Amino acid sequence: MLTAHIKISMVVQKNITGPFLDKKGVYLRKGGGTVLDSGNNRWVGPGVYKNGSMYYLIRHAI
Numbered sequence: 001m002l003t004a005h006i007k008i009s010m011v012v013q014k015n016i017t018g019p020f021l022d023k024k025g026v027y028l029r030k031g032g033g034t035v036l037d038s039g040n041n042r043w044v045g046p047g048v049y050k051n052g053s054m055y056y057l058i059r060h061a062i
Contacts, residue, residue, distance in 0.1 A: 006045035006060075009033030 011020040011028045019027055026032030039045035043059040050056075 006047060007033075007038035008036045008046050008057075010036055 009022070011022055011033055013020045020029075020032075021027055022032035022034045024032070024034075037046045039060070042061060044062050045060055047058045047060055048055055049058050
């Protein structure tokens with residue numbers, strides 16, 4: 001099976017410079033991050049495609 005280690009995670013902060021924490025209070029620098037998308041059996045993982053000044057969120061299918 002094809003696998004990918006690509007994921008989209010979310011962190012929050014009170015200051016623009018951090019520190020960045022996930023919803024459990026784990027620092028991003030210590031492996032934190034609330035996973036929003038990491039793929040599944042059909043869609044290996046999310047990705048980003050840039051076309052000019054536009055960015056697109058894409059999915060890698062198998």
